[in-house]
Amino acid sequence: MRLIPSPSALARWVRATLALGGLALLTGCDLNFWTMKGHQSTIDVDGPVAKAQLHVFYVTCWVTLVIFLIVGSVLAYAILKFRARTDADEHAEPPEQGHGNPFIELGLIGASVLALVIIAIPTIEAIGYTYDVPAEDKATAYEINATAYQWWFKFEYPAEQIAGAGPLVAANEMVIPAGRAVHINLRAMDVIHSFWVPKLAGKVDMIPNRGNFLWLKAEAPGYYWGQCAEYCGDSHAVMRFRVIALGPRDFNEWVNRQTGPAREVAKVAVADQPKAQFASYRSDWKRNEKGWSPEFELNPFQAWQAQQEPDAKHENPALIAQGRALFQSKTCFSCHVIRGHMVGGSGAYPDLTHVGARSTIAAGLLENTPEQLARWISHPDQVKPGNKMYLTGYIPNNIKLTPDDVAALVAYLRSLK
């Protein structure tokens, strides 16, 4: 073998390596990405809207695959058959100087148009179907208003009015009734965001001053991942949300719990109080550390259901009362509504009335565990760059919390089931 291989020999070696490498990719390593079964998969979908969109995608896949196989093999054949191989080929007379063939041209144009018609028909149909709740589902459709802010989602339930307080307001976790069409009105209060829960439906943008909407339906109860899908500033990547679909009875129970005021933890006599537990939470968090745990991944829906129940064994009423007081003295209440406990707060910030019942915090970013809650409260700048927990406009807040303060606040917030 020559020290420097000829170009054609080199090309052969490169091709062989590529082929082997490709095989290795196919057979070895973690293959998840080929199977596309992740939490936000657009392939492993539920619900009629996502399924209709997936069907259109499959039509385009088949048509383009067929075209690729036909055109690709003709191209490959032409390259292999007509290339100059020997020196004689290189210096041969030029071949016949053909200029074209109108029949072939027209035939190919016709075939292309036909292929596109095959794609166009299901496309037009699905555009109509996915646009709004179908007529037959309109009677039982459920309405939710979703508003996007930098960098979280507000969900309002106009069907669930609370006397003296307007509609039920939730944040970042949208609970919906399974088996019913859900019509979601999409708004944005600052910049453009987008509402995307891939397993249930394709996205629609949330644009200020524009009345967009989408519909979706979860056929059965389940737990779904969603994410903002329009670049909206510093923390776009960590603006996420969840959708939880519940059967009719569970959904009614959830609505009843949520429309009630914030949970009161009964005070007990000093003698019966468990020893004050000042949990020591990690304080060495670095920027952008992960917020999920393998335990949660085992059964997210179950984890969410478990989150609805108070953690009676570990609740410390004294600590909770301390946390409630701190929620006021540290001015948290001036932004966050806790209905029944606090006076004040604004709809422009996440409603925390029942924050303890959410499986995630910081807009679908961190699991709602004491550790992560402590992290979020103590180091919001390390979790969501630019967010208003530590900045107002571009001026840092000056809210100082000691670790004990954090422990109390965590205990209080976790009690708000």
Place this chain on the structure above:
Amino acid sequence: MDATVKSHFIGKEDKAPAKPSFVLWRPSAKTGLMSWLTTVDHKKIGFLYGSFALFFFLVGGVEALLIRLQLMHPNNTLLTAQQYNTLFTMHGTTMIFLAVMPLGAAFFNFIMPLQIGARDVAFPRLNAFSLWTFVAGAIILNIGWFLPDGAPDAGWFGYAPLTSKLYNPTHATDFWILGLQLLGVASIAAALNFIVTIINLRAPGMTMMRLPVFTWMTLITSFLIILSFPAITIALVEVMFDRQFGTNFFEVSNGGMPILWQHLFWIFGHPEVYILILPAMGIVSEILPTFSRKPLFGYPIVVFSGASIGFLGFTVWSHHMFTTGMGTVATKAFALATMAIAVPTGVKIFNWIGTLWGGHLKMRTPMMFALGFIWMFMIGGFSGVMHSAAPADAQQQDSYFVVAHFHYVLIGGSIFALLGGIHYWFPLMFGRRVSEFWGKLSFWVIFTGFNITFFPMHFLGLNGMPRRTFTYDGNMGWSTANFIATIGALILGVGIAIYFSVVIYTYFKGEKAGEDTWDGRTLEWSIPSPVPEYNFAVIPTVHARDAFWYEKHHQDEIAKEKAEHHQAEASHGGIHMPFQSIYPLVASIGILIAAIGITAFDSNSAPGIHWKLGLALTGGTIMFLGIYLWALEGAEGYHLHLDDDGHDASSQPKH
């Protein structure tokens, strides 16, 4: 003979025309820095465009590598969110406006006049002005890296209201706005120049249907530029006024509509992507016939397809807005129009295959890039067809599936063709030839790295990973694909490094190439290399498409013709050459200074308003002065007289 030493290719009138004042000095340096700053030669200008473009291509590449390194692992901390957002904004802006577009302009400039048998473009000084204004725009776009305000970070598409003063208070976005405006001025001026050149300066016998396909694509691209850039110009003016003077085009609290920005931007933005791909298709349409040793299959249809793509390109812009809630009628219309554009695009691919069919294929490096183009553009085109189906796009939009699509058409398409074009025309431009081994090696490494990077992104997108995100979690099933893509990007980087090293080495020390290295078919190959300043000693008469191929196969007829024309030209006063000029550069410098002043401006500028206004006015004055003197100095030019051996015989000017 005059005692002054003259080179063979440069002549001067014995009697210079009377100049009104010392200000209107005629730069005459033919070497050195001044010759480059005052050049109006389309070949030098093309070389400058290409050099700047390749420089910014590397800058954009570094930005991309940083992005990929950050995304290599979930929850990575290489970059902060702010840094990442700036990098993806600048990567997109740099690659589109400072790399691919000027590389295209480099070829339009250098090659197109040669292909139509012209001596230069119609307005040589305007050509220089376009170049220097492009440099000014590049400076403004990148100046933020060196200032506390930072480089632009609102995305290359700059959606309102994220670009408003409220959500983007620093001047970073102002740099983006003004930078793009300057680039727009440069592009429009150049496009007008090319259109006039192609319509007016074709050699005798060069009918429109005998134009080389690359020249056709130059013409169509130039029309796209002059028709689409005004939309973004308006949009940028509106967002600038919103930011600096409190208008309400996109200000929601006063009834403004963010969706307006999207429409204006994409009415520009979609033709823009055809501006990026049509020159590349033109280059491929030149390379394939040359290396297949037969004419382009179906020339009229290829030309007509290019024109159709250009025209239809204005009817599809809202396919970038399928998820903005346009309603079913608009969505259906744009879906169908987008599918329609696939037809002329497919036709081109069929015709290229038809060109290969029955040919004698010489697998040289330019051919490898051209063939690579066909394969990669097919894949990119297919993912484009998938996007055109709006319901499928509802899932794909703003995900990595789109990233995969446009990198396949932009790298696998535009960049492959441009890199191939450099190899193809290198012997003509520099008289040297890149080694086959190193050229092919660079191709294969680039090809491999590119596919390893971007093929997995199709799966990432379908698995739900959104774009423009500085991080992701490890439980989403995206980690492996991202890791593989980063490895691919590093391989691609190595490939590009090899390519650049090889090309630079060849420029200085490469194997010398004779004339007409590839047995070409078009007129640019009929002249010596490196190309003399006046291009053609005798303007050719064109008898057929593939004019040079005809010349080579009808040599006696052509020799007789050339002798007659040489006589005729000499008796008309010789070869008319344009004077060099400093004023295009002066005007561009004025624009640069004015733009710097304007970016700093805002309605709350009370402190420091003096220097900002002062800069803007000074810059404006310099620009006006430059243009005024440019007009005043006139366009007479000078004459070269070549004797029968092609040597300058200007000692006896004949008028």
